Amino acid sequence: MNITEQFKHIFEPELLKEFEVKAKLITVQEGETILDIGQTVRVIPLVLSGTLKISRMGDDGHELLLYYVSPKESCALTFTCCMEQFPSEVKATAEDTVEFLAIPISAMDDWMMKYPTWKSFVMKTIRARFNELLKAIDQLAFQKLDERLIHYLKEKSKATDSSLINLSHEQIANDMASSREVISRLLKRLENDKKLLLYRNQIKLLREL
Amino acid sequence: MNITEQFKHIFEPELLKEFEVKAKLITVQEGETILDIGQTVRVIPLVLSGTLKISRMGDDGHELLLYYVSPKESCALTFTCCMEQFPSEVKATAEDTVEFLAIPISAMDDWMMKYPTWKSFVMKTIRARFNELLKAIDQLAFQKLDERLIHYLKEKSKATDSSLINLSHEQIANDMASSREVISRLLKRLENDKKLLLYRNQIKLLREL
DNA sequence: GTAGAAATGTAACAATAGTCACAGTCCAAC
C-alpha cells in the first residue's frame, strides 16, 4: 500500500514527503510488544494497518487494557513521553500484524511548528486519548464487572469491526484485570440471557447485547 | 500579590506582559464550581493561590476525584477541550478560596507558537495530567478500597501540606465514589491500627501511615 | 486414535464492598 495514500486527506503534501524521508516503515507480528513500561520512547508510531493495544500493568501482575490504536491513529501517551524523553508509562502490543510509521522524536517538534495539520492531529489525538482514559476511569469507578464486560466486548467488536470475537476467557480476564473464572461465569450468564453465544476461543455477539 | 512575580522563573518577560493584558484575574469562593461537565470551556485557568479539584461524575450520581490543580499549575483537560471547543468532560470546583488567571482560548494558540516556555508548560501539564489519570486508573483497577483510602489521605495531605485533614467521612466517600459507612469502617480500622486519629470533621495522619 | 495441553464449566467458600437501620455524639443557634 502507498503510505501517503491513506493520509492524503489528513496531512498536507509537504508533510507526506517528510514522512517518506524521515519516517521508517516497521512491521510487527501479532503479540509482539513494541514498547514496554519503563522503556524510553524513541519514536512515535503512526499506525497504517492492524491494531495496537495500549495497556497498563499493576504491581500484582494484572494488566488492564486502556485503548486500541487503529489505522491512521497514534498514541498520545508516546507524544508526551517522548517530547520530554520520559520512560513510557504503558505497554503497547500488536493485536495482529501491525504496520506503522515510526516517526523520530526530532521531527515531531519541528512539524508541530511547520504543519498546521500535524499540530491539529497531535491535539486531536491528545484529546481523544484523554477521553479514552476518562472512559476507562468511568468503567472502573462506576460500573460493575458485568457491565464492564459488556462494554469491553462491544469495544472489541468495534475495533475489529466484527461481531465475532476471537479471544479466550483467560485473555479477556487479563485485559480487564480480573480472573478467568469470574469472566467465564459472567459470560455464561450473558449466554443464558441470549446476549451472545460461546464457542472455544470465540464469542458471537447477538443483537440483544 | 504581584501576578507576574510567581511566574517569573517559568515564563519569559514578554509572556508575563501578555498575561497582564489578556488574562483576567478571577477569585472564587470555596465550594464554587467554576466549570461543570458539559459546559463549553471558555478560558484556561492558571491557578495563583488555592486549589482546584477536578472530578468526574458517574451516571449513578457518584463522583470521583481525579486530581488537584495547585498554584502555578493548570488543567490539561481544559487545554484540549478548549482548543477544539469541546464541552468539558470534568467538573472543576474550588477546594478553598481560589485565585486564578483566566486565559482566553484565542491567546493559547498564539502563545504556543510565540513562546517556547508556554509550549513547554502546556506539554508538561499534559504529561503530568496523563500520569495523574493513569495513577487514578491504577488505584481503581489494582487496589482495594482500604489502600485507595490511604492513598487518598496521603494525596490530600500533600495537596494541603498538612497532616490534618479537614473532611467529613461523607465528603471522602464522595470523592472516592464509595459510601459513608464503608469509609467510616475503614477509617476506624486505620485508627485502631494507630495509623491516624479521628475527630469530628478532621483526621490527623500519623507517621505509621 | 490417543495423549496431553488448552479452554471451559461449576460448586463451594472467602473476602470485599454496599445497604439498611438505628444509636450515640458533637456542635451551633436560639
Place this chain on the structure above:
DNA sequence: GTTGGACTGTGACTATTGTTACATTTCTAC
C-alpha cells in the same frame, strides 16, 4: 441549656468479586 441537625459508630444483611479445586470438553500433535 436545650434542641435540631450534622456527623460518626456499628451490627446485620446482601451483593459482588475473587479463590480453590476439580470435572469436562475441545483441539492438536504424534
